[in-house]
Amino acid sequence: MTVPRSTLRLQFHRGFTFDDAAKHVDYFAALGISHVYASPVTTAEPGSMHGYDTVDYTQVNAECGGEAGLKRLADKLRAHNMGLIVDVVPNHMGVGGSSNAWWLDILEWGRHSAYARHFDVDWHSPDPALRGKVLAPTLGAPYGEELAAGRIALHFAADSGRFYIGYGPHVFPVCPIDYPAILQSADRADLSALAERFHGLTTQPADQPRAAEGRDMLREFVAQNGGSAIELVLESYSPADPVTRDRLHRLIERQHFRLAWWRTASDEVNWRRFFDISTLAGVRVERPEVFEAVHALIFRLYQEGVVDGLRIDHVDGLAEPREYCQRLRQRLTELRDTAPYVVVEKILGRGEPLRDDWPVDGTTGYDFMNDVGALLHDPAGAEPLGETWAELTGRSPRFTDEALAARRKILAENLSAELDRAARALHRIARDSLTTRDFTFTALRRVLAELVVHFPVYRVYPQNGLRSAADNVYFEQALAGARETLSRADYVVLDRVNAWLGGSAEEAPNVRGNAQSQQQGQNGAPPSHAGSARRTAQTLFSQLTAPVAAKAIEDTACYRYGRLLSRNEVGSDPGEFALSVAQFHAANLERSQRFPHAMLATATHDHKRGEDMRARLAVLSEISHDWSATLRAWSTLNAPHRRALDGKPISSVSHDTSYDWSPGPAAEAMLYQTLVGSWPPDLKPDDEAGVKELAERVAQWQLKALREAKLQTNWLAPDEAYEAGCRDFLFDILAPQRRNGFLRELSAFVARIGRAGALNSLQQTVLRLTSPGIPDLYQGTELWDFSLVDPDNRRPVDFAKREAWLAQTPPSEFLANWHDGRVKLAVVQRVLALRAHLPELLSQGTYLPLAVRGAHASSVIAFARRHGNAWAVVVASRLAAGLLGEEDDGSGLSMVDPAKWGDTAIEMPADLAGRASFDWLSPAAPKVDENGLLYLRDALSAMPIAVLVEDGVPRS
Known part of the structure; x- marks a missing residue:
């Protein structure tokens, strides 16, 4: 196996291509890097700045330089005895535009598409309007409004001979079985003749080649005769006239997709998403043919020696992470003599081990980032900082309270459809037994929700339908939490759900009312589908707890809780304030024994705050009382700049803990920490251009933070007046006229803690470079990194x-x-x-x-x-x-x-x-x-x- 000595993470996109990176390989080599570690190289949505919205697994992204550019980079690396590790995204694909051929095919052919089982679609939705269809929640307003406004229309693609429904940049192919009706609507003999080519078509795979032949004839017809005839067809489906609009609507209703307002996604989406992002669809990589299709390009590049190792994105989104890793290792080993280097992106809770039966070299380093970050904090600061936070904001001093509330909110408002799907899987199991047939869907959903809300880690990994002892450590915590909040009447349901989710091998018989089935049940022989039903429920449960944890903790609670923002990081538990030297040593020892080649990270493309920003903020734990006094003083000093919720200025506001002013006490307190952490070391308060540049960056962070917190505003329904008031507050306190007031105090405070912050940074750096594992360097962080959350942390280097x-x-x-x-x-x-x-x-x-x-x-x-x-x-x-x-x-x-x-x-x-x-x-x-x-x-x-x-x- 080619084990890296050290890695350098690079973010590729159209503004930084493979050839751009190749120009700096001499520098990377001189720095001491052994492997470049690339963001996803497969084709992503056009204009993607990160690459995680793959639309074509079979091609290297042309915007980044294509396969030729990637090979030029690999050759340059080889010339310096360096290697290449690439990020692989097997969990999801981008489906938000018109570039994903697999997704367009299932929109066209439905469950008979060749790719229908590539995506995790529930084709048997209980909603009659979605049976055999895919929900397409892309509309900016309710369907009826958008249709009447003419923003939904029938189009024809002359280059492919396809009819499609267009909405902005979105393309929804019309099924060819509707082509005869479309072509005959213009009442022209030539088009009616073309329509004959599509008569009698079905969606069955055997008929689809005939549809392709018909489309070829359509394309040739337009090429030879122009598009005037087709224009007549499109006019007969025009949304401008009530009669033709109704015809258009009836055509849309017959398709294998249901156009819908984007806000319907959380409640009705019938396919697995990446978290709650409705432009990223879950891929069923557990299916062998899908696994091969997803990895074909990567396997070839690995076999050819272009790629030396893989980083697997979001492994917890997969149905069977263990089996995936085993299959991946086996396939890679078959392709080359040397064993592959493979790491997985996995968020681990404190004490949660990476499973030994995953044949990987370790994680991508979030666990180390958490450990070394916590080591920088003085445990004596935890209580006073928590008390100050509670006093100033009226919010709980305990992160667990915020996390629990956030989990409930995410489950109820963002991932409700996913909860319904998992509950339906349990309901189907319940209906198969006389003893549980009276368990209602509502009761099962209620019980399931409490288990998810109280689940302490991302997920469990049952094997052969049973949880392991390691799984039960966390499942028992969820059970205990659920019992505290559920009524005693739900305990019997909870116990049975526990068994179905891998807690027991006992299986209730399948009894459907006939004597043969009852005899089968009495003999204790479970039906053949029972184990499959349980595994389906277990998979859906695990694919629900992981996104709930991510969205609730990283993307909600971490933006609500501000005791000390240096502990609010991806992979960290803000409730765990500090780590002792002994605990840090213990974690290093365990890594050296179990996964000695795991990555060691202190900055990533996903971090919320740069590594040196966190290191500086950690100093506040050592001067907690001074910082508390400073917070109060700054709050008083800047009170005149607060805004009412409508964005208008107000002269003064008391320390009200409600959100009746902008930005509000919690957001204001977190803003001061952000300014302290991100203030450049050499920035002077009278540097108007420098302060303005910082203000613009912080304003971008502030908007994201406010919406992620989901309190006064959010992404689904932004409160623009409140947001404008918060931005005005920020620019007011950083205005040039404050150079002798707040700006001078801010600058002086940063200078006071700057040396201690730099010392923390150097400690963090040397520990990353010398601890057991492979040190990973994120692009540009060789110098001080005071970046904020993306896109700030992805700026040009x-x-x-x-x-x-x-x-x-x-x-x-x-x-x-x-x-x-x-x-x-x-x-x-x-x-x-x-x-x-x-x-x-x-x-x-x-x-x-x-x-x-x-x-x-x-x-x-x-x-x-x-x-x-x-x-x-x-x-x-x-x-x-x-x-x-x-x-x-x-x-x-x-x-x-x-x-x-x-x-x-x-x-x-x-x-x-x-x-x-x-x-x-x-x-x-x-x-x-x-x-x-x-x-x-x-x-x-x-x-x-x-x-x-x-x-x-x-x-x-």
């Missing part, structure tokens, strides 16, 4: 600047000018060089936590990596705001004065006693005394972090 700043100078030489970020770049370059110089040391070396003693032992983390006779001892300052002291002029070093460490020392491995080790990050060579102690005043004399190396080479 100035790679030329970064390349120009590469140097062989020790990182310690750049510490004095830490504001420019070169010290971080130098640390990344230097430690990646170590990984290349002694590759086994950090990729395979034993992980040894080191004890620290002395007055400031709690402000240090240290561990050793050992491989053979080679050693690397990693030392980092932590929770050191109190040791740094005040900074007023911005010129201080981002490290603790060595003298302040006093007697603090690391208990070193016996093999290193009495020896000096070379610091990979500075000219220092601190010596371990004869008692095996390494004093921090020596180890951290030049930098707040150190990587002390003993390469095991005998010295003469």
Whole structure:
């Protein structure tokens, strides 16, 4: 297996192509990267900036340079002994426009389409209006209004010979069985003759080739005779006249799709979506033919050596993640002699293990990002910051309360249709038994909803219809929560649902009223379909808990709860405030033993705040009382700039905890944290252009945050007056005339915590580069990363600047000018060089936590990596705001004065006693005394972090 030494994530789109990346391969190599890690390369919706809306799995995205461009990039990487890892999206496809041929085919032919089973469509909806149809919730207003307004119309595509219903950019093919009626509507002999080609057609697969022949004749007819005859046909279905509009409506009603207002999706959609996004349709990759179709291009590129490894997106959306990973590994192994490198995007709860029976190399690193981020926080700040948050906002100090409310909201308003579908699966099981036939759909839905609401992790993974012991750890928590909220009358239903969802192998017999079936039930032989019905219900349950968790936690509660925003991150639990050194060591040890090649991330294309923004905000946990006082002072100072809900200015507002003013207490408190975290290190309050640029970025974040919170406004029904008031508030407090008021205070506060924030960043960086696993670098984060949520975190990267700043100078030489970020770049370059110089040391070396003693032992983390006779001892300052002291002029070093460490020392491995080790990050060579102690005043004399190396080479 080709295991990466380090990876660099790049976001490809039409503005940054494969050829653009190839221009910077020299830089990537000089930085020390071994593999470029690409966003999805398959064809996405035109103009996609992320690539996760795949419309064609069989072609490399032409907007990014196509297959030729991808191969040019791969060749350039090979020339530097580098490799390529690509992101694969097997869970869903983009269906929001007119580019997905598979989706268009099922719109045209319905359940007889060759791709009908490629997508997770419920063709047997209980709604008569949707039986055999696909809901198309794309209309901007109710269907009748859009039809009457003429925005829905019949069109003809001359290049393909197809009739289709058009709505804006959307295309809905008309089934060819309706072509005779359409063509005969113009009452022309030539068109009636063409109509004969389509007479007697059915939707059966055997008839579909005849339809293709007829369309070819139509295309030739138009090419030879012009489009005037077809125009007459279209006029007979014109929405402008009531008679022809009614004909158009009746034509639409006969199709295999139902055009609908976009707001119907949450309640009525009859196909699995990616979360609640109605432009992304779930793919049934568990079916062998679909699996092969989805991966055919990737398999070929892997076999040809273009691609070296895969990152699997949203593995929890799949019906059977375990089986998927096993099948993927097997197929890849068949294609090349070397074992493939495969990681999965998986959100893990605290203590939740990545399953051992998934043949993958680990996760994409959200778990590490959570661990190292929590390590930066002082646990003493949790309670006072929670109390301040509750006092200022009137909201709960506990994240669990926000999470529970958010789960209920998402389930009721965003994923109601998905809940209905899962409840129907359970209802079908119930109806198959005399003992449960009286369990109503409503009762089952109520019970199921409580299980989903209280589910503590993304999902479970039953095998052969039964949950494992690991699954039951989390399912029991959901059961306990459901019992607390359900009536006792529902307990019998809850117990049975527990069994059906994998809690018991016992299966009630299928009794339908006849003697033979009753005898079968008495003999205890379950019907042949019973196990399949249970597995269907289990799959639908798991494909419901995962999106509910994602939408409720990441996309709702994290925008409502603001105790400290540095803990509100993808893959994190904001309720878990801090992680101890011992807990961090334990997580590293487990990873080294179970998944030593997992990715280690601190920034991703999905992060809500840049890694250095989080590191700076974490400092607030160390000065919680000062920050609480600052919040109150700023709230008072800026009260005159608040707006009423209609966006108009108001002179003053009391500390009301309701949302009767803009932006409201919670949104305002989170806004101040965002400004503190994202303020560039060198930005001055009198820099009007710089402040305005920041304000525009924060305004973009603010709008998304307000809508994601789903309180005063949301994506479904935006309150534009409230949003405008919030934006006005932001621009008012950052206006040039505040340069001597709020802007000066904001800038001064950032300067005060800036050094501690930079120290946290360097600690986070060195831990990512030296912990067990494969360090992943997100594009551009070699320098300070104070980005906000997408699209801010996907802005263009100035790679030329970064390349120009590469140097062989020790990182310690750049510490004095830490504001420019070169010290971080130098640390990344230097430690990646170590990984290349002694590759086994950090990729395979034993992980040894080191004890620290002395007055400031709690402000240090240290561990050793050992491989053979080679050693690397990693030392980092932590929770050191109190040791740094005040900074007023911005010129201080981002490290603790060595003298302040006093007697603090690391208990070193016996093999290193009495020896000096070379610091990979500075000219220092601190010596371990004869008692095996390494004093921090020596180890951290030049930098707040150190990587002390003993390469095991005998010295003469």
